[in-house]
Amino acid sequence: MQQADIYTVSRLNSEVRLTLELQFRQLWLVGEVSNFVAASSGHWYFSLKDQAAQVKVAMFKTSNRNAVFTPRNGQQVMVRARISVYEPRGEYQLLADFIEPAGDGLLRQQYEQLKAKLAAEGLFAPERKKALPQNAQKIGVITSPTGAAIRDILTVLQRRAPALEVIIYPSLVQGAQAASDLTAALQHAIRRNECDVLIIGRGGGSLEDMWCFNDETLARTIANCPIAIVSAVGHEIDFSISDFVADVRAATPSAAAELVSPDQQHQLRTLLQLKQRLMQSIRQQLGQKAQLFLHQHAKLQLLHPARRLQQQQQRLDELQIRLQQAIQHKLQRQRQQLLLQQKALWLLSPEQQLKRQHLKLQQLQQRLERSLKQQLQKKQQQWQALSRELHTVSPLATLQRGYSIVFDANSTVVKSASQLQSGDKVRLKLADGDIAAEVTAVSIAPSQ
Structure with a gap:
């Protein structure tokens, strides 16, 4: 194998x-x-x-x-x-x-896509296009009956071929309904089959204004029209899909009127056909050369070092973006860890411990003060009770009742009259003061 x-x-x-x-x-x-x-x-x-x-x-x-x-x-x-x-x-x-x-x-x-699609189907091929009649008697015009295009066409035809009969098939030439209206008007002209040649078009405008002439259904109706048809859409620089599928393209509505009128019609038709064939041949040649060039250019680009460099540049950009994201995530995690460590360190710092001890000391001091205050109040209450009790047995209380205490010259309390003699100096202690006195007589009471 x-x-x-x-x-x-x-x-x-x-x-x-x-x-x-x-x-x-x-x-x-x-x-x-x-x-x-x-x-x-x-x-x-x-x-x-x-x-x-x-x-x-x-x-x-x-x-x-x-x-x-x-x-x-x-x-x-x-x-x-x-x-x-x-x-x-x-x-x-x-x-x-x-x-x-x-x-x-x-x-x-969308315009380029439809153009390429119809061209690939052969709808633009010169061999499909019909020659304009040399002696047209009736001219059909599909356009707005109030626009500038119909006035230009009628003016030219009146000047070049006044005997020509003109039939107008009115239609919208701008807006959302214009494409279907143009298609219906063209189909009506085909059914009646009363004209030798048809002109379809309008004056110039923006791409949106003339977009109805880029409608696929209208283009296919024009391509299948059994009557020779001239497309006259816009000004000299404007091209639409209708221009490519029509038998003849006129730069303006006035030019279309000149083409279908008998004056020099055959020469103009021949010249236009030759021009179209030449342009078609040139386009085909250019298309073939362009395809060959693009193929060779693509092969060359595939082998060019710049392509590989672009791949590497894109890979480098991707890695750089991923690296930046990874760095940011790493920094975020480190910040979170740092915050946790700072919080733990803050809790263990001497300053915080001192603050906690100081707070604890304040609490103990407050408890001590409350305890001392309670003890002091208790002692004060005990002292007051003892003071009252002492006061009841105090000599001062006895003095308050009118009694006195006698002191001899040596400040000794005289407890008996036998301690004194006539002529001794004594001091009497009263409740509100002292009295100095001299003993003049001593009388001792008999013992009971």
Whole structure:
């Protein structure tokens, strides 16, 4: 058995990237911006999403420096990008080289998509186009009956071929209902089949004003119209889908009137056909050369060192973002640990211990003061009780009742009359003071 070709993951991702980038060329994509990151390297990374899906987009600074605005999350944008694969993670992504807000750009994208679709089906092919009749007798005009276009057409036809019969098929040429109104008017003209050639158009305006002439149903109705039809939409620089599918495109409504009128009609028709064939050939040649150029350019870009460098730059940006996030998380954890340690250290600091001891000392001091106060009150109450009790037996209390105490010259209390003699000096202690006296006589009472 032949040995199986075993891939490495790197080889698989590389070949998938080459396959996608060769298979898919540039494409336009519209969506809502989310997860927008402007890396320090200058590159942009974001996602485009709709209601059901999303895709990652990378826009390197060589491309985004030409952008006229910086996207923001939630903004609707349209980007032009190539499909690629970010090999380190095996994820497919878009590499954008142009970005603009959604709006006019979306209309232009829809216009280009419909144009490419109808062109691929051959609706623009010169061989499908009918020649304008050389001797037209009736001219049908599908436009607004009150617009400037019908006045210009009638003025030119009156000047060049007054005998021509003109039938107007009125229709709206602007607004949401204009496309269906134009289609209905054209179908009405086809059913009646009363004209040799038809003119459909309006004057110039903005892309939104003329958007009804880019309607797919109207384009297919024009392409299948059995009557030769001239598209005259806008001014010289304006092109619509109707211009490409019609048999002849006129730059203005006045030019369309000149084309369908007999004066030099054959020469103009031949010249226009030759011009269209030449332009178609040139476009085909340019298209083929452009496809070849894009293919060769894509192959060259795949082999260019700058592509690998872009991959590495994107990987570096991703690692840098992850590193910043990891550093921030690490710092956050360290801050939390530091706060916990500071709190623990604060609780163990001598200052806090002194504060707690001081608080405890204050509490003990308060308890001591309350205890001393209670003891003092208790002692005061005891002292007052003893004082009252002592006062009842105190000599002073006896003196208060009118008694006195006698002291001799030596300040000795005289307890008996036998201690004194006539002529002795004595001092009498009364309740409110002392009296000095002299004993004049001593009388001793007989013992009982």
